[in-house]
Amino acid sequence: MLKTFPKGGIHPPENKITSSKGIKKMTLPKVVYVPISQHIGIPAEITVDVKDKVDIGQVIAKSGGFMSSNIHSPVAGTVTKLDKIIDTSGYKKQCIVIRTDLKDESNFKDTAYPLKTTITLEPKDILQKINDSGIVGLGGATFPSHVKLSIKEGTKLDHLIINGVECEPYLTADHRLMLEKAEEIIVGIKILMFALHINKAIIGIENNKADAIETFKRIITKDDNIKIAALKVKYPQGGEKQLVRALLKREVPKNGLPLDVGVIVHNVGTIFAIYQAIQHNIPLIERVVTVTGKKLENPSNYWVKIGTPITDLVNEVGGLPEGTRKIVNGGPMMGKAIKNMDVPVTKGTSGILVISEDEASRGEPKNCIRCGECVDVCPMGLEPHLLMNLSEKGMYEKASAEDIMTCIECGSCSYVCPSHRPLLDYIRFGKNSVKKMNTSKN
């Protein structure tokens, strides 16, 4: 039987319409809007000024502390403005606006270098390089990778888990990357295993990506110590805790990290970015984005420069279809509708989903009928109906005691609720309030 996590989970329609579309190079955007806060933690500090000429890959905003990340110029061009632009958070945030120099050849250089397998750097230098290259978790959480890799001495670490699950419906960015850059990803895994002195790695892939599993199995040899694990298709298997449970049967403690059970988890996209940074000295300036939607003319996967406005992406796939209701940054389960088309692609954008009227509307919320569906599907073993009530009534102490903070915001509860109750909205709000309450206490 295929491995999976035991508690909860759902299986929404997969809708992976772009899984057979190869990753294309996106047309060079004329202007890029690079937000200085594309990661969890402190925003980066801008190091360029208006009218400055910047090279491709040049640092334009420096990491603002340990829990922060460098930001590099995705194009060669001129800084035209330092302005506030609405980003994926829905609020105006500081951005660096760069006009692309269309005559500069470096903008058109192909970054698909030939495979380089020998690792020349020392472990310490590898970690430093990851920090310098501004690499963050590309699965969507945008957690700075160097923080994840800064492991205190004496911590027992025995497994590196590579997250190739991609359990979100519609998205195929990781799937395509695994097919097209499998060898590079294996080298990336070896780099991390070498840097962290881990000798076991497992790549977790859901069974609906059989071709990716096949590709990896063909490449790896016995001495690599890399295992490929096929997983049952179930959402939210891509969550760190769920994946660790599914692959190793280890329970990550609540409020704890996979590190507490000797595991480190990285997304395949992050691994590829690490490979590019270490072997070819390319910082994180572009990523794979799935541009998809049932009504789009030709949805596909693209290599997209960070900071490209979403208008450009939508134009690339044949423009906005009639009857579009929402454009979602990310997948349909965890993604967030964007406020306007000028919102730029950031390091955490794994997909752009264009959904139409009939798919987008939310049902009218009705009373809870105590059916318990939400409790059944919660992968963290919480009681979403209870948490929603508590945060609606402002009982944050009680919500905190009911482990509201362990919620991974997968949205399974809202998905199954027959009364269309906005469970996740209220739980998120409750989490925010509990966080505020805790900070004001300290």
Next chain:
Amino acid sequence: MSDSILYSVLLLASLGVVAAIMLYVVSKKFYVFENPLITEVEELLPSANCGGCGSPGCKAFAEKLVNTEDISDLFCPVGGNEVMKQVAYVLGKAVAEKDPTLAVLRCQGGCDVRPKTTEYQGPRTCAISAMIYSGETDCQYGCLGDGDCVKVCKFDAMYMDESTGLPVIITDKCTSCGACVEACPRDIIEMRPKHKRDLKIFVGCLNEDKAGIAKKACDVACIGCSKCQDICPKDAVLMVNNLAYIDPVICTLCRKCVEVCPTNSIIETNFPPKKVKKVESESEANVESINLKTDA
């Protein structure tokens, strides 16, 4: 027959006596001393249990007043100076005197002047929509219009105006308890000193964007032109981040800033209509009527 009546009366009487003795003993044994001043002070307080003082209710506030040595930093905004004076008299402690305040809404972005650019389908509370994104309009500073302030008002001093989508504060009912100020995720509601005749001048906007962007999002946005600051004879206008703020303590309500504001973002309320204008319009009307007469 008479015996059974007698027995039952006696039995009941003796039961009553036993219960009374038990109650007496228990009440003596478990007696809790409560300062009688607490009840006395509580009776003086408005009993609204609004939490405006910072305590969870009037009883808790009365306890705090009685048990704290220095009560000069405690204040009941609903009762105001009058109640606090009585409390001071009862307790024999000094209280601070505060000017009465009033909640004002610093946003005028109704549906007609601030067009909606997106549609929000989530739960209709300001707290959640503010957490998710910047609202249905292009202004990320203004009122979200879901009425969290109205929901928390315990004095029925607020209601949502259906036509504008903005909350309205009923001045006579507002007790300045501050519940709405806390409920608003955008900090739009401000407590400003109450004038005797309820005259008010304040900037009805919080938009910190640059002029063009602010104006595009909302017709009555403060565009940060500094005209009000230049004309103010008392330097009561502060300009921070493209936004004017009128300091209520310095402002003398001369109304010069209201006239120069190009976007009408400065609100004046309860002022009598300007005399000068009236004279002008009257004279114009006179001229017209004279012309009509001559024509006729």
